[in-house]
Amino acid sequence: MNNQRSQRKLEHIQLFKEEYNPHYTGFEDVHLIHQALPVNDWDEIDTTWCFLDKICKAPLFITAITGGHPASEKINRDLALVAAETGIGLAVGSQHAALYNEELVKTYQVIRTENPEGLVFANVGAGVSWDLALKAIEMIGAQGVQVHLNAAQELMMPEGDRKFTQWLNNIEQLVKKSWVPVIVKxxxxxLSRETVLRLKEVGVEYFDVGGSGGTDFLAIEARRAQLPVRLQLSWGLPTAWALLECLAVCGNQGHLWASGGILTPLDWAKALALGAEAVGVAGHFLKTYLDNGLEGLANEIKEWQRQLKIICLLTGVSSPAHLKAAAKVITGKTAEWQKLRAGDVYGCKAISSFHA
Structure with missing residues (x-):
């Protein structure tokens, strides 16, 4: 089983290159309004993000995708170097393989070797017991732990899990035992509003909506299972829709993060404008790294940071945290989804056009 899990991690990276095909996230329907008369000078725009006592240069992190196979050690090493250089966070991929095979621990610990002072998130599945999850945190000295919900992916895998009823209890126990924040993603x-309500009942305060539109693990698993294209399952909530769902439940009482199909600095800004505190990017950054190397990825992230600052200035806000108050218009399918599922989440009656 351990060898099978490790081999699967390698296949995920290999198939990612073939299956990465970003699609609709809902951010296409979100429009930030240009303000031609700036109210801030360039030097007054502050893009820093504070997670507990750790200050990052921007509310951005490279989110989970790699780990668990010897071949991923170099990728994790380089991503850690990029995160350190650009001052953003980094989440490792699922640590299951290393929890059962000590030889793979170094494929994750390399990120601490290369980025000893950086913001790092551990990663386990909801099927992992709280005691093993704590070991995952200790393994990399993480400041937070992501618990991933991947039932759809498991069901597409012939060897995947089929028992899920313990997941919520595992999360509840981890929230009680963990000395770092638990982020469910x-x-x-x-994430739907129903799921978030259940998670809030057991004490979860951090949510990463992980919507559809980016890396499609269902397509990857379908390829692994050699299913024909006509039998591949298209499923899930686009990222913008999931954000609206979570915002309708949490309001200002939770910490919402966004990931899933974030491809540009403008997507990043739109996610923040819809209520996200921070944004995670996996597929696009991994593809940039595979195509252009460590330096290419670092340069792209620096340009993202510069353009986020531009967007803040041109929308009349002084920081990314204030983008949720920027004037915006929501149109199309996302406006309809907001009307039917999310309600009046911005405190105003208009659905397709409003000032927050």
């Missing part, structure tokens, strides 16, 4: 199918 989806892996590409989005």
């Amino acid at each position: 989806e892996t590409g199918c989005g």
Whole structure:
């Protein structure tokens, strides 16, 4: 089983290169309004993000995708170097393999070797017991732990899990035992308001919506299972829709993060404008790294940071945290989804056009 899990991690990276095909996230329907008369000078725009006592240069992190196979050690090493250089966070991929095979621990610990002072998130599945989850945190000295919900992916895998009823209890126990925040995330199918309500009842305060539109693990697993294209399952909530769902439940009482199909600095800004505190990017950054190397990825992230600052200035806000108050218009399918599922989440009656 351990060898099978490790081999699967390698296949995920290999198939990612073939299956990465970003699609609709809902951010296409979100429009930030240009303010031609700036109210801030350039030097007054502050893009820093504070997670507990750790200050990052921007509310951005490279989110989970790699780990668990010897071949991923170099990728994790380089991503850690990029995170350190650009001053953003980094989440490792699922640590299951290393929890059962000590030889793979170094494929994760390399990120601490290369980025000893950086913001790092551990990663386990909801099927992992709280005691093993704590070992995952200790393994990399993480400041937070992501618990991923990937039922759809598991069901597409012939060897995947089929028992899920213990998941919520595992999360509840981890929230009680963990000395770092527990961030519950989806892996590409989005968090619904019903799911968030259940998680809030057991004490979860941090949510990463992990919507559809980016890396499609269902397509990757379908390829692994050699299913024909006509039988591949298209499923999940686009990221913007999932954000609206979570915002409708949490309001200002939770910490919402966004990941899933974030491809540009403008997507990043739109996610923040819809209520996200921070944004995670996996597929696009991994592809940039594979195509252009460590330096290419570092340069792209620096440009993202510069353009986020531009967007803040041109929308009349002084920081990314204030983008949620920027004037915006929501149109199309996302406006309809907001009307039917999310309600009046911005405190105003208009659905397709409003000032927050």
